[in-house]
Amino acid sequence: MLKLTTGSGHDVRPHSNVDTAQLMTAQEQTHQQWEEALTFVALKRDKLAYAELFNYFAPRLRAFGMKMFGNEQQALEMVQDTMLNVWKKAALFDATKGCASTWIYTIARNVRFDMLRKKQSRKDDISADDLWLNGEYPEPESEDASAQWDIQLLSEKLAPHFNLLPPAQRDVMERVYLQEKTHQEVSDELAIPLGTVKSRIRLALDRLREALDGTRN
Amino acid sequence: MAHAIKFHPSTALLEQFAEGYLTADVSLALAAHIDLCPHCQQLSQDITNDLAGQFVEQRVTTNSTDWDAMLNSVLAQTEQTSMKPIANEVTSSNALQSIMVSQREFKLPRALQRLSASHGKWLHLGGIATATLPTSSDHHVSLLYISKGTEVPQHTHLGLEMTLVLSGKIVDENGEYHAGDLLINSPDDTHTPRTLPDEDCLCLSVLSAPLQFKKGLTRLLNPLQQFFF
Numbered sequence: 144m145l146k147l148t149t150g151s152g153h154d155v156r157p158h159s160n161v162d163t164a165q166l167m168t169a170q171e172q173t174h175q176q177w178e179e180a181l182t183f184v185a186l187k188r189d190k191l192a193y194a195e196l197f198n199y200f201a202p203r204l205r206a207f208g209m210k211m212f213g214n215e216q217q218a219l220e221m222v223q224d225t226m227l228n229v230w231k232k233a234a235l236f237d238a239t240k241g242c243a244s245t246w247i248y249t250i251a252r253n254v255r256f257d258m259l260r261k262k263q264s265r266k267d268d269i270s271a272d273d274l275w276l277n278g279e280y281p282e283p284e285s286e287d288a289s290a291q292w293d294i295q296l297l298s299e300k301l302a303p304h305f306n307l308l309p310p311a312q313r314d315v316m317e318r319v320y321l322q323e324k325t326h327q328e329v330s331d332e333l334a335i336p337l338g339t340v341k342s343r344i345r346l347a348l349d350r351l352r353e354a355l356d357g358t359r360n
Numbered sequence: 361m362a363h364a365i366k367f368h369p370s371t372a373l374l375e376q377f378a379e380g381y382l383t384a385d386v387s388l389a390l391a392a393h394i395d396l397c398p399h400c401q402q403l404s405q406d407i408t409n410d411l412a413g414q415f416v417e418q419r420v421t422t423n424s425t426d427w428d429a430m431l432n433s434v435l436a437q438t439e440q441t442s443m444k445p446i447a448n449e450v451t452s453s454n455a456l457q458s459i460m461v462s463q464r465e466f467k468l469p470r471a472l473q474r475l476s477a478s479h480g481k482w483l484h485l486g487g488i489a490t491a492t493l494p495t496s497s498d499h500h501v502s503l504l505y506i507s508k509g510t511e512v513p514q515h516t517h518l519g520l521e522m523t524l525v526l527s528g529k530i531v532d533e534n535g536e537y538h539a540g541d542l543l544i545n546s547p548d549d550t551h552t553p554r555t556l557p558d559e560d561c562l563c564l565s566v567l568s569a570p571l572q573f574k575k576g577l578t579r580l581l582n583p584l585q586q587f588f589f
Contacts, residue, residue: 190435197431202420223430230438241409248412256380269384269495273471274377274391280401299366 177243178236185233197226200244204251211255221258225251240279249275304354312347315340365397365540371407374400378407385501388471389522389542389566395469396526396540461489461505466527466562479503487555488512490565504563506530511554519568521545523553528561530554 177199183192201222208218228250236246253271260268308316318329319340326344330337369377369390376382377390394400458467461482468476472493480492480502487510492502504523506512523530523543530537532553537543545551555561 193435194431197434198427201427201430202423202425203415203418205423205425206418206420207415219425219430223434226430226434227437230434241405242412244416245409245412248415249408251415252378252380256384260384269388269475271380273474274384274387276395276470279405280398 174242174244177247178238181229181233181236181243181246182238184230185236193230196229196247200229200247201226204247207251208255211259217258221251221255224254224258228254235277237278300355301351304351307354308347308350312343312350315343316347319344365399365538367537367541367543368397368400369393369542369544371403374404375407375411378404378411385495385566386520386522388475388495388501389524389564391471392469392526392564393524393540393542395471396524459503461491461503461562462507462560464505464560464562468526472526472564475501476503486510500565500567502565502567504565506553506555506561506563508555508560509557510560511552514550514552516550517545517547517567519547520566521549521568522564522566524564526562526564529556529559530561530563531556 177196180189180192180196183189184196204222204225205218208221209215212218212221225247229247232250236243253275256271256274260270305313305316314333315329318324318332319326324332326337326340330340333340373382373390377387380387382390394404457473457477458465459476459479460466462484475493475495478494480494482489482491482505487507489505490502492500495501503526521544523537523545525537525539525541525543527539529539530553532551534551
């Protein structure tokens with residue numbers, strides 16, 4: 144498994160807030176820097192901009208390759224192929240759709256995948272281009288559509304657990320979430336204190352959260 | 361409204377797919393599922409962004425690599441070849457080719473387009489037809505067409521069986537599967553998939569070992585493994 148050293152943001156040693164803030168700005172700046180460099184390579188075939196990209200990414204690509212191949216020669220072959228592709232495909236990079244490092248990462252992943260296939264001397268076989276779309280999938284028609292989809296998915300997952308709630312909790316939950324009544328209305332209908340309505344909801348939500356966590360893969 | 365996809369790969373599987381760690385054939389089933397499933401498209405994108413973040417943040421040790429030499433060598437290569445920048449390739453789905461089986465025409469997801477252009481001959485057995493995709497790997501990758509009202513004899517799996525519904529609907533003891541649904545059966549799972557009288561079904565099937573048929577005369581099918589493998 145790929146087990147990468149996480150960045151300072153997730154380091155074991157706590158950082159002060161000031162450090163984190165500075166780190167964030169620095170990261171944003173570098174993101175922008177790589178996007179601009181790629182654009183220069185694409186439009187002007189700018190070698191200086193390319194050298195900047197190379198100097199930053201090549202050592203990272205080598206480390207990435209070493210993890211998979213465990214051998215220097217192949218790792219460096221992967222670095223070279225990846226960086227050559229960065230030059231060739233720079234025009235395909237679209238900054239509105241993702242950041243430069245993600246784009247370079249996916250190129251490296253694809254080069255590595257195809258190298259492993261070639262090593263096993265596969266002919267007319269599945270290639271990285273079959274597997275990973277070059278670019279991004281179109282956005283779902285509207286936010287609403289995807290939100291609705293998420294709600295449907297969640298409802299389907301929740302339904303069986305909902306039915307297993309203790310009757311008193313389920314009753315309150317049905318009134319609040321399915322019949323969309325206010326807590327006060329439910330309190331009046333069931334002739335129970337408002338505080339009891341609220342605590343039954345909290346207990347039920349806790350149970351559901353636990354149930355969902357438990358079924359995760 | 362299109363039927364929402366209900367059977368998805370686990371997040372762990374999607375992560376391994378995004379890292380490029382799965383075998384090509386298993387990856388192909390996932391890629392085709394993702395083509396059909398907006399939810400998993402988003403999830404894969406998020407996973408990839410996260411992996412790329414780790415890739416950038418990894419600690420880099422100094423080593424003896426002569427980076428300048430490599431940079432010059434790459435730049436030299438870019439000059440040798442005419443190196444026209446690659447124009448935006450057509451990735452849209454307008455020009456998708458379709459396949460024909462039993463007088464039915466089906467459109468395939470992007471991931472299967474190139475391979476399906478050179479699929480093997482359709483082999484027919486009862487209401488079932490199968491054609492292999494040209495993948496020389498440990499698993500067996502094929503298209504599986506099941507006519508209306510047809511039952512695939514009950515079988516068990518000696519290995520992993522992945523079935524992606526590409527079109528139509530199939531049902532088994534555990535539920536109903538529509539276009540985009542991905543079923544993963546492990547060894548020991550036994551099931552009897554069938555189509556309903558009003559709808560046929562086209563699937564992508566990835567098998568790591570032959571199916572083994574369980575009941576009566578269908579056991580005679582076991583020697584015909586190449587048909588279901």
